[in-house]
Amino acid sequence: MLSLRDLNRATLARQHLLSRHEGDVADVVHRLVGLQAQEPRPPYLGVWSRLAGFGRDDLHAALHARTLVRATMWRATLHLVTAADFAAFRPVVAPVLEAAARRFDGVDFEAVSAAAQRLLAAGPMTFNELRPRLLEEFPGGYDRALGYAVRMLTPLVIEPTDDRWSYPRDPCFGLPSAPFDPAGAPALIERYLAAFGPATPADVQTWSGLRGLRPIMTGMELDRVKDFTGRELFDLPGAPRPDGDVPAPVRFLPDFDTLILGHADRTRVLADEHKGFVATKNLRVRAVYLVDGFAAGTWQIKRSGKKARLLVTPFAGTDLDGLEEEGLRLLAFAEPDAASLTLEAVDAV
Numbered sequence: 469m470l471s472l473r474d475l476n477r478a479t480l481a482r483q484h485l486l487s488r489h490e491g492d493v494a495d496v497v498h499r500l501v502g503l504q505a506q507e508p509r510p511p512y513l514g515v516w517s518r519l520a521g522f523g524r525d526d527l528h529a530a531l532h533a534r535t536l537v538r539a540t541m542w543r544a545t546l547h548l549v550t551a552a553d554f555a556a557f558r559p560v561v562a563p564v565l566e567a568a569a570r571r572f573d574g575v576d577f578e579a580v581s582a583a584a585q586r587l588l589a590a591g592p593m594t595f596n597e598l599r600p601r602l603l604e605e606f607p608g609g610y611d612r613a614l615g616y617a618v619r620m621l622t623p624l625v626i627e628p629t630d631d632r633w634s635y636p637r638d639p640c641f642g643l644p645s646a647p648f649d650p651a652g653a654p655a656l657i658e659r660y661l662a663a664f665g666p667a668t669p670a671d672v673q674t675w676s677g678l679r680g681l682r683p684i685m686t687g688m689e690l691d692r693v694k695d696f697t698g699r700e701l702f703d704l705p706g707a708p709r710p711d712g713d714v715p716a717p718v719r720f721l722p723d724f725d726t727l728i729l730g731h732a733d734r735t736r737v738l739a740d741e742h743k744g745f746v747a748t749k750n751l752r753v754r755a756v757y758l759v760d761g762f763a764a765g766t767w768q769i770k771r772s773g774k775k776a777r778l779l780v781t782p783f784a785g786t787d788l789d790g791l792e793e794e795g796l797r798l799l800a801f802a803e804p805d806a807a808s809l810t811l812e813a814v815d816a817v
């Protein structure tokens with residue numbers, strides 16, 4: 469039987485959060501099957517917390533080399549994924565994206581997707597550029613519905629630039645250069661368990677957006693273990709399950725981090741009584757820091773001139789001395805040109 473702490477440590481080990489990975493940036497992105505990337509900066513910070521010796525230029529170079537891509541993937545949201553995983557799993561997640569597109573009525577989805585592919589074949593565009601072109605072909609349509617249908621139905625990648633976090637506020641979207649190499653749902657499940665397990669089918673479904681996974685998982689050669697509540701969890705044979713007493717260092721995770729969003733039951737990292745501090749009414753998922761493996765508060769960076777402050781908001785009493793070393797290292801990475809770096813505790817709003 470796995471205790472709550474056992475589950476916590478098993479997941480942290482697979483997420484490279486017990487010890488930073490010694491390798492390259494693509495290793496981490498591959499292991500996590502992507503990092504959520506609605507905004508350009510969080511993936512950089514998510515990799516920084518997981519990869520030893522990571523420098524900003526490492527991720528920037530991988531994006532420009534097209535080893536990594538930023539694209540719509542899991543749960544119909546933007547993710548940073550390896551190019552190989554995009555080619556393998558974008559077809560797998562296509563039904564989820566197609567279902568999301570159908571939130572709008574009166575759209576000829578096949579025609580809109582075909583038009584977008586024809587227009588983008590001439591070169592990448594921002595959606596502010598693409599939507600008027602679509603309206604020329606579908607007069608009387610709702611431009612936002614047309615744009616959303618394209619995002620969901622047409623496989624696109626965002627074009628990296630030389631901006632600080634590799635993407636501007638209004639980025640260009642283009643067609644992928646590599647052909648698809650579809651994998652199946654079992655391959656996706658194995659990759660999920662390698663990053664998030666042990667887990668239930670509901671966990672995999674919450675993370676991926678896919679449904680009907682239980683029959684597939686029960687037919688696979690997976691370990692089955694019980695947790696402290698009696699639930700049956702699935703896992704990869706031989707996957708790491710360190711003891712719950714293994715030390716877990718302080719870690720700072722960015723907004724929308726994949727660890728916080730990776731399970732239907734998040735209590736292995738985030739206690740139920742703290743969920744309201746992390747997930748906001750406007751669907752934002754705040755950055756959190758981990759103490760002894762569990763989310764112990766939220767954090768944000770405030771910049772004023774040459775001064776950068778890391779503001780931490782504890783859920784309960786937190787020893788700020790225990791946060792300072794890791795927190796100031798994070799701040800120095802995020803704000804390398806700041807002359808003054810400080811960590812301060814603030815009350816929740």
